[in-house]
Structure formats: C-alpha cells, structure tokens
Amino acid sequence: MSAQTMKGFEQLEGLPEAVFKRLYQQPATALAIFRRMLPNLAKTFVMAMLFNPDPVPISNLEHWVHPDKNSLKEEAFAKLRQLYLVTEKQGTFALDPTFKNELRKALTGGGLPGSFGLPCDTDDKNKVDVAFLDKYATEQWESILHFMVGNEIPSFKRPSEGVVRLLLHGKLMEQSRMSSDPVITQVGFSFLLQEANSQVWTLLLLYLDMAEQVKEMNTNLWKLDLIIIICASQLRMDPVDILHFLFLLGSLELGQDYDMKNLTPTQKGMLEDLRDYGVVYQRKVCNAFEFLTRWISLITLKSSSRRFYPTRLATALTSEIRSIRSPAASLQNATSQGDGNGFLIIETNYRLYAYTSSPLQIAVLNIFAKLISRFPNLVTARITRDSIRQAISKGITAEQIIDYMTVNAHPQLRKNSPVLPPTVVDQIRLWQIEGERMKTTPGYLFKEFSTTSEFNAVCRYANDLGVLVWADHNKGNLFVSKHEQIADYIRKRAHAGR
Template sequence: MPQVRIIAKNFMDMVAALPAMKLDILYENPFICEAILRSLPPLAKKYVTQMLFSEGSITAKLLEEWVLPDGSTKHRVSIDRLVQLRIFTESVESGRKKEKSYRLNPTFQANLQKRITTGGVLPREPMPPSLTGRLPSLEELEKYALEQWECFLLHLINSGQAEKVTSFSPSMMRVFQRGLLSQSKDPKLTESGFQFLLMETNAQLWYIIREYISNSEERGVDPVDLISFLLELSFHMTGKAYNLNTLTDVQRSTLSDLADLGLVKLQKGRNDSWFIPTKLATNLSVSLADSSTRKQGSIVVETNFRVYEYSASKLHSEILRLFSRYALYLLFSWFIWGITQFYSEFLVNVLPLT
C-alpha cells in the first residue's frame, strides 16, 4: 500500500485535540474510559493499570525505573500520549530539583475503576428475536457494509454512477469532497483525492468520519456528544438489533448518516424500528488497519499499456476509469453449486488516455 499524504488519524488523535473541559465530560462515561484504555500503547496501558487504584502522584524518575533501558523511546511515547489525552496530569514539585510527577486524571480514574469493578450496563440492550424476527447474518451484514461504503464513494467521485441516493445533504457532501476534488465547474480528483482512493477501506472511513465530526458544530451538534456516541457504538455487538427509541433525536439523525457509510443497518418492524451495528462500527475505535472488507479482484497491466481488470466491484471500475478509458466490457453468467446465478463480473480491456 503506497504512502499517502492524507493523515488518517484515529479516534484518539481527535479526542486528544479536545479542550480539557470537554475531555473531562467524555471521561464521565465509564465505557469511554475503557475505549480510551484500549487505544493506548501497551506500555501506557501498564502505567494506567498499575496506578489505577493508588492515590497521589508518582515521580517521573520512578516511572522510568519501571522499564528497561532499551525501552526509553516507548516510555517517552507512552508518557506523551497519556499527557495529550489528559489521562496523566503533569506537575513540577517545588524545590531545587523541580522534579516532574504524574497522577491520573481523577475523573478518568474514578470511572475506569467503576467500569472494572462493577462492569456497568450499556444504555441499551439487544432486542429479543421475538420482536425482530430473522436478522441478517454476519456475512450478509459485511456484504451490506461494503456495498454501502462503495456506493458512498461512488457518490463522492462520480454521483452519476451511484445506484442509490444518499441522505447526506449537498453541503455535507461538499465538505467530504473538500481537498479531494478541485473547486471548479467540472470537478476533478486532486492529488490528495487519488491518494485517498488508494487508502485502505478503514482509513478512508476514518477520513470521512473525521470530517463529519469536525463539521458537527455547523449542524448544531456538539462534537463531544458525537464522539461519545461513536465510541459507545463500539461496545455494541455486531449483528444484534438495538431499539431506535432508546436514542435521542440527534443520535437517530446520526445513525441515518452512519447507515449511508455502512456502519449500521436500519430496519423496521410492525411496531418498532432498530439498528444493527456492522463490523465497521464496532471496530472503529479499535483498529483502522483491517483491510478484510476489500473486495477481491485482479488487474493485469501489459507492456503495451493495456490493462485488464477482473472484478465484481463497480467502484473499482470507476476508479480505473479515472486513469484510463474503456475499450471492452463483458458480462458473464456462472453456474455455481447447482444454482444458476448471474454475476456482473467486469473483464475490461482498457487503453491508456491520449
């Protein structure tokens, strides 16, 4: 995977950039505290867990003694991360030496203790099967998430090729396109736009989520509430149904947008409506490196500049169209496991642009 200049920061980079007062508001939720703990480097987790049930501060010199000499770099990275997230509060003792010391953020410490000792219950529990009936399988849910994400990307780069409409307003789509498309009557992908298309799926997703959060105040939504809700989603179970009536109006509106991105699937029964988190939602705060949602395909490039693409992804074909032009398109029908099914497989002979 090529190196790109677009920095796809993870959730914790955005959390660390919040003002101190808003960070303390986030840390009032025990589940958020656990999500933050999960994201920390291993050595930082060690420091937090060892200091979790101790009162008072600990000197920087004593902390350094907890690691081997060859771990000094990891030690500095861990301390910097803890200070950025205001998990550690730093102070300098008066006196000649003016030695630094650290202590855990009291709000974070109290709520993480609560989460570890008593567990805690999410604001909502999964709905019983008697109310929802048959829910999508994990395989169906993963396929849905990928289709939704690819449809969104098609809207982003070429709305005329997208098969479904999106609930995002034109102004919000322009926010997403900012920096990816040139600002002209005939928008074209910029260098950053091409780099964006070459990123892994989860890194692309985080770039969009980051823009979505950054512009939340313009929509009258507090970014702290939005980050808190997204982190809270990571504790829900993939494939389980959760009642929409347990959400606020802002959260329901957010879920409608997240459904467009493939993070959740919305369904409606006779009396109730519910949402089903996909793996994209439950993994968002943990890891952005999982590329398992990529559709498989093959591209062959010949020395005469002809390119052959074999893929079931319309998005992949549209991306390739940005670099070249179509010469041939073939449609295949396959006979699989005794059942005749038609698959729109693309075998494309592409000539270079002149």
C-alpha cells in the same frame, strides 16, 4: 491500528481539556480512547496506574524502558499529557480520577445498565442476521465510493444530499464547472486509498467538524436533504454527545438489536445520518410527514422506543479488524505485503492488467488509465500521457497514482524489487513535471516599438492596469492579458506626438 486511522485521531487530540474531561465520564468512551488513541507503551503505563491507589513515581515507569527506546518513552509520556490523562506532581504521575474510575468499570463489567448499549428486551418480528447487515453496510458504503469516482451503476443508489454535502465540506469532492455533479479531488483520491475502517473514521470526524461549524441556520424543515443541518440547528448537536455515541457504537455487538430510549436527542438525530453511511441499520424509513413528526418529537424530547442494529462498520470502529472484507468494499485491499489481495500487473510497455470484476476498482483505474478491453475477471488498460494528465488535472498527483498501483500490485509483481517497473514510475513523474514546468497563458504580444521610451511607457501603463504578463526590455517585446486599453494608449501617444 493503521497509520491512516491514527492520523485521523490527531483532530481529536487538539480538543480542549474541558471536552476530554466530559468524554471520560462514560466507560465506553474511556475504553475506546484507551484502545484507539494511545500507543502500546502508554497503555502499559496506564495499566500500571489503573489499580494503584497512590501516584506512581515517573522514575519507576522509566526503569521499565530500555535506554535505547527513550524516544518511545517520551512519545508515551507526551501522549498521556496531551490527552490530559495524567496529573504530574512532584515527580509522580496520577491518572485522571474520572478516566480511572470509568476505565475500571469498562474492564470489570461495572457501570450503569446501558453503559455499553441497551439491548432490546423484546423480539424483533423482522429480525435481520449478520449476513444481511454486512450486505447492507457494503451497499451503503460502496454507493458513496462509486459516487466519488463518478461511476453510475443502477444497482447503487445515489448517496443522500447529506452525504454529498459532507463530501463537499471535507473537500473530498468539489463542484465541477462542466457538470452538475461534484468531482473527486486530490484529498478524495487519498481517501480512496485508505482501508474501509479509516475511511469510516474520516467521514465521521468530518461529520463532527461539520456539526461544530453549524451555528445559525435559516432552513425549511420540509427540505429533507439537509439532515445534518436540521439536526444541528434544531437539536443543537453537542460534539461530546456525538463522540460518546461513536465510541459507544464501537463497543456494541454485531447482530444484536438495541433500544433507542437511552440515547440523547443528539444521538437519536445522528442515527439518520449514520444509516446513510451504512454504520447502523433501521428497518423503518420515514416518509415526509413521518420525518417532520419524528423531528418534532425529538425536539420536544419525547423518546422513541424504536430499535437499531449496528453494522460491521460500527462494531469495528474501536477494534483492529477491518470492517468490510469484500474486495470491492475497500480500495486498499493490499494493506499488507502478505495478504495476497493485489490485482494489478503493470508492464514496461505501460500496459496494465487488472484481475478484478469490481466496478469500483475498474472505475478507479479509469481515472488514470485508458481502458482497452474487459473480460469476466480481467480488465486491460494502458497508461498514457493523456490519461495521466487528465488525472493530474483533477488534482491527483503522480505519487498517489504510483502508491495506488504499488499497494494493489499482484502477488507475482510483488516478487520484483522494486515492485513497479522503474521506467513506468519515472515516466508518470515526468508527465506531472511536464505540466508543472510549462503553463500556458492566453494573451497578446506587442513588439517593434519605435523608441525605448515608448516601450517603457507602455510597459508601465500595462503594469499599472494589472494586465502585464511578461516583458523583454532588451528586445522591446511586451505580452499582456488584455489588449484594448493598451492599443488605445499607444494610439493616443502617437497622436499626441504628432
């Protein structure tokens, strides 16, 4: 599991004990938490207790760990306690009974029918294959990434308003003063640097956070773009239900169609949003009347027998594999040193060569570099002071730009040590420091006061008004953000002194 994904799960680790106890009531969720949220040593300890009818002495578990690895042991114990997986009593550990029972079911094939999804028992006349699902997921996901980098391509439709609201809620984007469309933030650029699986989890955890925050809504059911808010308001989305469904999706089979009739109202409502992300595929798209009719049906708890297909984005949620392998689908294609997917070459003269035809990767380069020319499989660009300053003005840091170029460096460039030319790296940092070192403030300078007492009086008056920016008491200079009231005060003092 990537460090980025582990970091995303820190949000779940802060959930209260009562929530975890409810989460452990489903075998799919118990298995997913075991696979995704526990370090390897903690998994070993869990397996040691799983089929043991008696509590296990902590000293026995400690004997399994080399003395030099005590830090790993303490980390494993802390994680088990943090997730309320163990009960500690008289020097022993005992697994939570519910978690123990459900994880056993997951590993031995027990549990109720539909515990890991309910496959459709009838043939789909319009059945889709894995290739179609991969294409669909890639298009949906890339449309979000293209929107974030401000890259308008006719073949990619604009994300739904629900997705846009989620990006704004998570501060991945923010409203621009210059345009009606939001722009990417520093947090959003960090999001682009993640692998696709981590990106999906980031959005899904934001979805959970947004659903929890929506409490009272006054909205019109006919406003179709408020999908998440309508769902949360009318169906009172249960966060535990949301997590159950997300973990369940990770255990489903790619290419298999599943029935919706076993899903809760919350989970049925989630399908609309997950379809926007490319996590699931549903053939039928509702028009306005069908949308309202379907939501009334869900609110009155009338089940639907429609089917859905999980995409690779869903089935990879609880696995170690990457969900999308397309070069354009995830911006961090070079997550390991040996995968050979890097495409950037940077020279000491600040020229940059990108061996790519991906519109998404080119759009990202355009954030911090000046594009010069484009060929079928090559883009040339130059890193300039203005291009870096423009990126920094959007909240992107020099370190993020350097990390992006390092992660996506061409295999030939990786043979160097360091990977990037030091002159380029240092200059990018200096351009950022340049902006931090000096900040311009518009205002007005007052100088050549007749007496020191006059200068001090005006200085106090400006400070009381809150317009004083800077004062030099030795030279008698005063800099203020507004001048009208200061000028009037000086004139009044002059008239009073006559």
